[in-house]
Amino acid sequence: MSGQETSAAGPAQRAPDLSVRLAGLALPNPILTASGTFGYGLEFGHLAALDRLGGIVTKGLSLEPLKGNPPPRIGEPRGGMLNSIGLQNIGIEKFLAEVLPGLGRFPAQVVVNLFGYEFDDYARLAERVDAFAGVAAVELNVSCPNVTKGGIEFGHDPVLLERLVRSVRNVTGKPIAVKLSPNVTSPVAIGEAAKAGGADILSAINTVLGMAIDPWTRRPRLHTTRGGLSGPAIKPIAVRIVYDVAKKVGLPVIGIGGVETVDDVIEFLLAGASAVQVGTALFRNPRAAEQLVDGLAARLVEMKVDRVSELVGGVRPWRET
Secondary structure, eight states: OOSOOEETTEEOOOOOBOOEEETTEEESSSEEEOTTSSTTSGGGTTTSOGGGOSEEEOOOBOSSOBOOOOSOOEEOOTTSEEEOOOOOBOOHHHIIIIIHHHHTTSSSEEEEEEOOSSHHHHHHHHHHHTTOTTOOEEEEEOOOTTSSSSHHHHHHOHHHHHHHHHHHHTTOOSOEEEEEOSSSSOHHHHHHHHHHHTOOEEEEOOOEEEEOBOTTTOSBSSTTSEEEEESGGGHHHHHHHHHHHHHHTOSOEEEESSOOSHHHHHHHHHHTOSEEEEOTHHHHOTTHHHHHHHHHHHHHHHHTOSBGGGGTTOOOOSSOO
């Protein structure tokens, strides 16, 4: 036998190949959890099947622990979530000592999201994790709208970003992903700067800067007034930016923003993403990411697609743009 099952209707399709490769990052499937929405991974082990995921992107880590912003720091506008957590985290040392060893039990690739307040923080963080085999890649958060200084400044300035990425490239051989902001005039220009500095992957997008007000109290929904909007409301923005940077920058792209259904996954792949991150959906359903793995496999069988990578960049525009 050839390995295919047969029936009276003829041979059945093989199980589709869900594996993907982004630069030096090999994933068993294209579904990852987004930074800041799944803790550090282990906290969800009793709720979700971590061994089913393509990758886990950790909550953003800094050199020292951070308390984050004061409450209220989450709002629920129609179509998404508004947050201003402020990058609360346990710090890189505690993560490496107490969390990373446990993540090594699972096949999902661990991508460590790094955040700094100063230019040199990123290189120091990347150098610290470089020796740990359990870290498959680093993702540089240079675009968080929920802090008043630090990475967001680097993510808006192509010259600074190129220098920052190059400083990280000089201290690590691991794949580098740069998380792009939608809150800039030209995400393509920022992506090109990241590429010039030595980035391997672009993660697109971070949250969209937004604001909401309680009409009864007249106070902003968030203590910081503004925050980052995520969820279905931002998906068309994310798909557009993925399409643009995939077409014009020439680096592998991870699509982020409003991924909830299999159709969402396929839409990002067709736009040019090689993988996606699931974020806001996990707040409602901690198993959302693993369910998308199953759903994607079933959909590829329906579509008679043998390998998920065949969909990447497969959009058919009505005209060239």
